[in-house]
Amino acid sequence: MCNGHYLIERIGPDGRYLYVNDAWCVRHGYSREEALALRIWDVDKSTAEDEWHAKWTRRKELGLAGESVWHRTKDGEVFPAQVEVLHMNVEGQDCDFFLLRDITEHEAPRSRPRFTRHVGNDTQDAVLCIDRNSRVVFVSDAVSSQLGYSREELLTFDIYDIYPETPRPWEIHWRRLAGIGSLTYATFGRRKDGTEFPVEVSVNYIEHNHQGYILVFPHTVMESEQAEREHRQLVNELRDGVFVIDSTGRFIMVNECVVQALGYPEHELLSMKVHDIDIHLSAEEIRELIRRNQRGETLLFETAHKTRDGSVLPVEIKSSTIFYRGEPATLAVARGLRERKQAEQDLRDEILRRRILINGSSDGIVVLDPQGRVREVNRQFAHMLGYSTEEVMGLRIWDWDVTYGKEELLNILDALDDKGDRCKSLFRTKDGSTIEVETSANAPVIGGEKHVFLVCRDVTQRNRMERAIIEEKERLSLLNTVAVTMSHCLTASDVLRTGIRLACKTTGHDGAIIRAISPEGRSRTMASAGLTQQERAQLAKLMPRAEMLKRFTKGQASIRFGESEIAQGRSLSEPTFANALLVPLVGRGETLGALCLATRKKRPSTVKQDV
Incomplete structure (x- = not known):
């Protein structure tokens, strides 16, 4: 168990290491005695002290679990590992048995940044290139000026001659840099005159012609502070909220937009964790999101943040893993959704209002x-x-x-x-x-x-009513004209001839007939003009019978006139005759008969008038 490719550790219920194998000690840089004095959160950056008990309980229920973690070595290197966890009882004591596999070489291609700048003797930046043996194989003029050495002198040095506090041994440091791709840390440099100065070193691992190299970009503290001020100013000018979060979910950097939106002072936010402001996600759900980020996922989701005054801000979060000050961290960019959500709701309300107006029309x-x-x-x-x-x-x-x-x-x-x-x-x-x-x-x-x-x-009904009104006006006008004219006639013959003449003149028709109908229903032609004998006979057949005539004069019935219904006093169209007017004759409550006046439209040929 002490040998092999796996890093083996056994952890007790209080998080303390109960056992580690030799491979674990070599990879982490601790002796076994030092390791047994540690607790898991001292090494595993993916596990916080306050979440250990929940993990322990969950694994105890499941028995077996697997996940990806980040471990920190004694000299500060952080490397990714795939772990299988088995909850078991050893010698009467419950413990978690961890089998870890270092996946640095697997993760390196995904995390390693591309170095695309051409490094030449004319570069204005301070740059050194270090090989696997820690020797300087390239140095820029800016480094020579910074340290006071000539380029030829520097090419005989190793990294420790220039930056004495570089982590040792070099082989372990090299592996760490090859695994994570880039790292930034503070140290000090030593000039030719023996003076030392603070410096921030950014290192990048690159490969050239299948050989690995470390590119070192040293920045004096003044340069680093200026760069950080410029970076912070840029971040503060963003309209989106920016959070940098460590593996436990604690805020380690927020921008001005976050401070203004949430209402907390910056120093107070830096003492808080994500679940202190997120009203939808639990602490465990947040840690799971961070683990997914650490596995290389970029996440996009919606949630809501609680401000200091208790109000709620809906936000859209985009999160991913970055290295912040040399350590892996989660970058979360929060975009406020309140205005968008309100705009969407306003649009829905407006659509609903318009739909109600349209459907209510x-x-x-x-x-x-x-x-x-x-x-x-x-x-x-x-x-x-x-x-x-x-x-x-x-x-x-x-x-x-x-x-x-x-x-x-x-x-x-x-x-x-x-x-x-x-x-x-x-x-x-x-x-x-x-x-x-x-x-x-x-x-x-x-x-x-x-x-x-x-x-x-x-407008179908409206047009029908308008046409009916026009017809009624024409009928009343005809009746009035007939009544007024006939009132001046002296004899019955005058009345009949005048009626025929007015009927044709008023309607513009060339034929007319007046028939008298007795109470018994018999009828005879009193006068006609422009009608053939056949047309007069046709009208005679249409005259109502006695019983129907009696009911008609009392207003109890309408009389069928050809294809048209004739109501009392109404003038309606009939196929042969353009207008037919039936007028009841009533005296002393008795039906005396009726008069029928009918006209026909003009025909091409002229028919002799017969009065």
Whole structure:
């Protein structure tokens, strides 16, 4: 158990190490005695002290678990490992048995940054290149000026001659850098005159011609402070909130936007953890998200943050793993969703209001595309045509508008603009009948696309009423003219001739007849003009019988006149005769008979008048 490729550790319920194998000691840089004095959160950066008990309980229930972790060595190196955990009882004591596999070489290609700058003798930056044996193989003039050595002298040095505090042994440090790709840490440099100065070193691992090298970019503290100030200023100018979070979920950096949005002072936020402000995610869920980030995932999700005054801010979070001050951390960028959510709600409310207005309209409303297809329709339009709204959505304008043909309708739609137009149309309903419609149309361009809006009103009943009113006025005018003229006639013959003449003159017809009807239903022609004998005989057959005439004069019935119903005192059309007027004659409550006055339209040939 002490040998092999696996790093083996056994942990007790209090998090203390109970056993580690030799491979574990070599990789972590501790002796076994030093290791047994540690607790797991001293080594495992993925485990916080306050979450150990929850993990222990969960593993005790499951028995076996697997996950990815980050371990810290004695000299500060951080490396990724894949771990299998088995909860077991050894010598009467519960413990977690860990089998770790170092996956540095597997993770390095994903985390290693690309070094694309050409490093030459004319670079203005301070740059050194170190080989696997810690020897300087390249140095820029800026480093020579900084240290006071010539380039030739520096090429005989190793890294420890320049930066004495570089972690030792070099082989372990090399492996660490090769695994994580880049690292930034503070140290000091030693000049030729023996003076020392503080410096921040950024190192990057690169490969050239299948050989590994370490590029060192030394920055004096003044340069580093200036760079950090510029970086912080840039981050503070962002309109999004920026958090940097350690593996336990604690904030280690926030920008000004976060401070203003949440209402906490910066120093107070840096003492808090994510679950202190997140109202949807538990501490365990947050740690799981951080572990997923550490495995290389970039996450995008929505949640909500609680401000200092208790209000809630909906946010969209994008998180990923970065190295911050030489350590792996989670970068979370929070974009406020309050304005977007409010805008979305306002839009939904506006759509609902407009839908209520459209569906509540007594007019039919339909929206078409330039090809005549239905884009939107209200219930009244569908009801007007006798369809359901779903059925109308499958129609085109020429399926109901029979005023014009398909091509004419398309030309009309093409010519329409946002100035609008009005017209009268004839629509065909689902059952094949037609209705008269007044249409108001306009065609605005919305989102770069033309929309044709039609507001349609069914005027069939209104037009029928208007025509009936016109006919009634004409009838009353005829009766009045007849009555006034006949009142000046001296004899019955004058009355009859005047009636015939006025009937033809008033109606513009060339034929007329007056028939008298007795109470028994017998009738005879009193006078006629412009009618043939056959037409007079046809009218005689249409005269009502006695019983029907009696009921008619009392207003109890209408009399069938050819294909038309004749109500009392009404003038209606009949196939042969253009107008037929039936006037009851009543005296002392008794039916004395009736007079029938009928006219016919002009014919091409002239018929001899017979009075």
